[in-house]
Amino acid sequence: MASKIIEGIPASPGIAIGIALKYEKLKPKVVKRDIKENEVDVEIERFLKAIEKSKSELHKILTLALEKIGSEGADIFEAQLLMLDDKMIIDKIIERIRAEKFNAEFIVNDEVEKYIKFMQESGDEYLKERANDLEDLKNRVIRNIQQEKWLSRFDTSRIVVAENLTPADTLLFSRNQVLGYATDLGGTTSHTAILARALRIPAVVGLKEATKFIKTGDTVILDGYKGVLIINPEQHLIDEYREKMKRISELEKQLEHFKSLPAETIDGKRFTMLANIEFPDEVEEAIERGAEGIGLFRTEYIISNGAIPDEDEQFEEYMKIAEKIYPHKVVIRTFDIGGDKIFRDYHKEDNPFLGWRGIRVGLDKPDILLPQLRAILRASVKGNVMIMFPMVASVEEVRQIKKMVEIAKSQLREKNIKFDEHIKLGVMIEIPSAALMAKELAKEVDFFSIGTNDLIQYTLAVDRGNETVAKIYQEFHPAVLRLIQFVIESAHRAKIPVAMCGEMAGDPHATILLVGFGLDELSVVPDSIPRIKQVIRAIKYKDARRISKRALIFKTQEEVKNYLAKELKGIIPEFEF
DSSP, rough: OOOOEEEEEEEEEEOEEEEEEEEEEOOOOOOBBBBBBGGHHHHHHHHHHHHHHHHHHHHHHHHHHHHOOOOHHHHHHHHHHHHHOHHHHHHHHHHHHEEEEOOOHHHHHHHHHHHHHHTTTTOOOHHHHHHHHHHHHHHHHHHTTTTOOOOOOOOEEEEEEOOOOOHHHHHHHTTTTTTEEEEEETTSSSSSHHHHHHHHHEEEEEEEEEHHHOOTOOEEEEEETEEEEEESSSSSHHHHHHHHHHHHHHHHHHHHGGSSSEEEEEOOEEEEEEEESSSSHHHHHHHTTOOSSSEEEEEHHHOOOOOOOOOHHHHHHHHHHHHHHHTEEEEEEEOOBBBBBTTOOOOSSSSSSSOOOOHHHHHHHHHHHHHHHHHHHHHHTTEEEEEEEEEEEHHHHHHHHHHHHHHHHHHHTTOOOOTTTEEEEEEEEEEHHHHTHHHHHHHHHSSEEEOHHHHHHHHTTOOOOOTTTTGOTTOHHHHHHHHHHHHHHHHHTOOOOEEESSGGGGGGHHHHHHHTOOOOEEEEGGGGGGHHHHHHHOOOOOHHHHHHHTTTTTTTTHHHHHHHHHHHHHHHHOOOO
């Protein structure tokens, strides 16, 4: 049988060769059934017990998620738990059972389907993704009303192939010997992609019709680097990929050597390697992998069930990390809430990622921002804490932020509470307007950090979670490169340092460019630190300057990538695009 190659979207790096398990989740059967007046309370009781059972299941899944992947992926399940507490929907379902006298599962299905249909037909990719979550939640409640069990275990190593996977599927399958995930639907920000990366399991999404061509038992190759699924590969392809896996494995072993070495080019140009983390507990791992500080500490993890802890509780968390990383620095980012991060004052928006999120929320809600600023300032007493603000779009916003910081400082002084009077303030450059205003913004703050994920998305006007257009999301697009270079040059003219904390900083293919542009600091997930150091230590700064300058003359991403691939191959032959 000839091989069939299907191209999708690379969602989680890695290669897997193995047997496919075609997964088709059975949806609960819902039958409409009349009930008598004396059965109404029984049906309501079945419904309420199913809600409690579903909460119990999700709490267990949430605990597993926190253990395995931390808060960024686990917040998906927190959001589902919040939905189970939605009093408006629960009351509506109970009211309909009483009034219409139909069985509970029929009413649940009918009522929740209205919301799902609205979200699916909205045309908004974010809402469509959330509709999948709601569908999953609805099926869980109905299954519990019907007291049916769902098994998520299999005995041998498998590559799971499915039309789509729910967050719970993706997480629970990881307890088995899952080699990889391949789905017809999804983009790089789909929950399957986010969780697979967090779990370090190779994944390809957006394969469109892969499940039409594949059956359980087929041999497949899943290439999470290139976004390719090969069904029934010919032997020479299997041999090629096994050889590639061997080279990657050997490369991974070599990387251990670089952990303790400085990020310094052959001709002595030194860069600072920092880590992006979410929990104070991750500090040890970051240092062990060679980090010289924390370049991005996300604070959203302390938000539980949409509730933001008070100032003292926040202070304890920030102080923990400030002490653990001392004498190195930590950059604490204020809440980047809104978008897909639900909090207590969250309200639905048509375009949430272009809506009320990040610093926009903080400036509108001083009762959220001021306690956080005071908590961070209190934790800065040793002088190694810096504050960074997300989603800044204008000079006016920065000036408002600085006023808020001064208010927080004066409130602490009134209480004789010590803090770092000279604490450094920075902004994330992740909106094109901020990038284009970099010269002016650089005069207002002490440092920049480029957030490439959003910067690319907004510059190219492409939702990277939308599989239909995900290929237009190009981190090597000439427009993106020119913006990054402009931001770095603007920062340096104002004599402030510039870091990068987006995913591009952790892509070794981009390292030569970033070094050549003169980026001062790279902040990446701890695992990526040794590899980035390896690339930096293999090049001369003067060569990186030449390569990055030439890369800017190309007009397409393809031309940039071909050029960089050729240059990188000459420096480190193992790396490939």
